[in-house]
């Protein structure tokens with residue numbers, strides 16, 4: 455079985471762990487593809503200097519990550535050089551009070567995605583209606599990562615040409631209705647969102663969380679692992695195109 459981690463931060467993890475070894479072990483456990491995000495200039499450099507057919511990377515100016523030092527010109531260059539599969543993660547986040555700057559960077563990057571016909575990986579925390587009103591103006595394909603907001607927000611965002619990731623954030627008791635809705639709509643992929651900030655000392659390979667996540671999702675929903683991964687596979691084919699599983 456070939457599995458995809460639809461959203462992670464391998465270059466960020468590489469600051470503190472030997473990612474090549476982690477990737478080999480993950481591959482031996484069936485996780486063979488990683489849609490990984492770059493949010494710092496040094497992370498872009500890591501992806502460019504570690505080409506690996508298991509990894510497709512995206513890059514973006516994050517709405518709420520202080521260490522993000524990417525500038526629009528960096529993203530433009532990566533688009534021109536056809537290095538990235540998507541723009542992101544980008545979006546709006548109510549944890550950052552600088553809303554005017556977020557709006558400007560969000561629109562600039564959506565314009566860029568339109569110009570280069572690239573999908574967009576979205577980080578949306580709060581501001582769901584505003585994000586929806588902005589996103590619907592673009593004829594783009596979206597991967598809404600880590601969504602754990604309200605059902606109303608979900609119902610609005612799903613009207614877009616969007617896929618959603620299932621992460622540990624919606625495996626909690628108070629998110630069960632949202633998880634059920636995401637599962638029944640069958641527009642999902644699974645993600646770890648792993649970064650160096652989320653690792654635990656007792657965990658030798660955090661990439662293997664993807665297997666645990668799918669197992670947990672299967673036992674709480676009653677849907678078999680095979681069925682869940684088959685749906686993810688279909689969605690990945692639609693979203694990634696050249697990035698073959």
Ligand SMILES: [Zn+2]
Pocket residue numbers: 461462463491543647
């Ligand atoms: Zn992320």
